[in-house]
Amino acid sequence: ERNTESFSATAAERDAWARCFAFLEAWSDPAGGLAGVPFVWLEFDCADAAVLPPPKIFFALSDAGAAGWARTVERALDVLRPDLVDATLDTALRLQALLPSGAQIRHAGAELNPESRGLRLVADGLPLERLPAVLRNAGWSGDGCGVVKRYRELVPGTPEARINFDIFEKEIYPRLGAEICYPESEKRSRWPACLDALVARGLCSPERRRGLDEWVGSYGFLVRELDPLVLWRTMNHVKLGFAVDAAAGTLEITGAKAYLGWTPGQRPPALGVGYCDVQQQGKSENYGDQFQL
Numbered sequence: 001e002r003n004t005e006s007f008s009a010t011a012a013e014r015d016a017w018a019r020c021f022a023f024l025e026a027w028s029d030p031a032g033g034l035a036g037v038p039f040v041w042l043e044f045d046c047a048d049a050a051v052l053p054p055p056k057i058f059f060a061l062s063d064a065g066a067a068g069w070a071r072t073v074e075r076a077l078d079v080l081r082p083d084l085v086d087a088t089l090d091t092a093l094r095l096q097a098l099l100p101s102g103a104q105i106r107h108a109g110a111e112l113n114p115e116s117r118g119l120r121l122v123a124d125g126l127p128l129e130r131l132p133a134v135l136r137n138a139g140w141s142g143d144g145c146g147v148v149k150r151y152r153e154l155v156p157g158t159p160e161a162r163i164n165f166d167i168f169e170k171e172i173y174p175r176l177g178a179e180i181c182y183p184e185s186e187k188r189s190r191w192p193a194c195l196d197a198l199v200a201r202g203l204c205s206p207e208r209r210r211g212l213d214e215w216v217g218s219y220g221f222l223v224r225e226l227d228p229l230v231l232w233r234t235m236n237h238v239k240l241g242f243a244v245d246a247a248a249g250t251l252e253i254t255g256a257k258a259y260l261g262w263t264p265g266q267r268p269p270a271l272g273v274g275y276c277d278v279q280q281q282g283k284s285e286n287y288g289d290q291f292q293l
Contacts, residue, residue, distance in 0.1 A: 016054035016112035023057060023079045036062045036072035043109075058109030058120070069096075073108050077119070081110045084168075088119040091167045098137050099123055100130045106162075118166040118173060126163055128152065138165075140172045142244040146251040147178065151240065154197045155180050164239065174244035175254070181237045191216065191235065198238070203256040215260060231262035 020042075026032035027040060042055035057080060061069040070093055077085045096105050107122035126134065128151065132144030151161060164177030182190050195212060198204035215233045241254040 012114070013054050016114075019080055019112055020055060020057060023076065026075075026079055027059075033075035034059075034072060036068055037076070038062055054112040056109055056111045056120075058107055060107050061105060063104065069105065069108075073119075076108070077110065080112065081114075081119075083114065084110060084117075084119055087117075087169050088167055091170055091172075092119065092121055095121060095123075095138055095165060095167065095172075098134050100127065100134075103127070103130075117168045119168070121165045121167060122179075123163045123165065125160055127160055128158075131161065131163065135172075135176075138172050139170070140176070141174055141246070142176065142242065143251045147176065147242055150242075150251075150253060151178050154201070154240070155194060162237070174246065176242040178240045178242065179237045180240065187235070188217070194238070198256055201253075203240075203253065208258075212258060231264060234261045234263050235259065236261050 023034075024040070027034045027037055037059045040057065040059045042057055044053060044055050059072075059076060061072055070089065073092060074085055074089055077088070092105070092108075099105070103123055103126040105121050106124040107120075109120045109122075110116070110118075128148045131148055135142070135144035135147070152158075155161075158180075162179040162181055164179065166173040166175060180194060191212075195204060195209050199206055199209050212235060216235050218233050236259045239257045239259065241256070243252050243254045244250075245252055
């Protein structure tokens with residue numbers, strides 16, 4: 001039985017939790033209209049929160065073409081944020097149409113707080129050299145070439161980026177997110193240089209940098225008493241935040257956020273907390289967390 005009283009203190013927060021549960025029920029129902037969602041995740045901003053706040057809900061979109069994922073987004077928003085359907089769907093379709101071949105809007109999400117007015121769309125496989133044209137044609141107010149230049153300074157040798165757009169009505173908000181992602185086979189070799197670059201530019205503190213070193217590749221969480229399962233600590237990606245200062249006409253990197261996770265894997269020879277080579281561990285599911293660098 002759901003008890004939203006235990007999660008939130010206000011009527012608005014309890015209503016938000018009720019919509020969260022309604023979405024999950026629709027997703028689990030084959031007739032719920034969300035068959036095009038392969039997985040879902042929740043994000044919580046819990047800094048100084050006395051009770052667990054309503055989450056941001058993000059959902060993946062299957063590769064069913066623009067019309068297919070548009071129907072999925074519309075159905076999701078009907079449950080989560082019906083006020084955003086008319087305000088965002090046409091802009092989402094227009095943005096997808098501007099993406100070059102091979103790029104696709106893979107994730108969408110929204111805050112349950114009714115004061116939040118935006119829909120988050122995440123485009124994957126977007127070649128960096130095409131990003132300025134996409135942003136310009138979409139009406140973004142910032143310098144797309146500047147985004148590419150600063151991204152490449154931090155992530156040399158990466159041809160594509162995963163871009164986070166926040167949209168409302170016909171507008172792409174001045175803020176923009178660019179995720180730094182590496183294939184599993186390259187993470188251990190490439191993350192150190194990337195994190196060093198973030199520290200050098202003041203986007204990551206040395207203390208947080210050491211904490212990430214201690215986190216990635218270690219283990220220590222066991223569940224299921226009769227069949228222990230090791231959860232390996234991983235870092236899925238780092239997201240750079242970009243924003244346009246309208247008054248000064250400049251582009252700023254507003255911060256960097258690391259998205260940490262736990263991946264089920266094989267049991268090590270000896271239990272305990274330590275570092276191990278996890279490249280051979282089978283990756284099946286990912287359980288995540290995030291923190292500001």
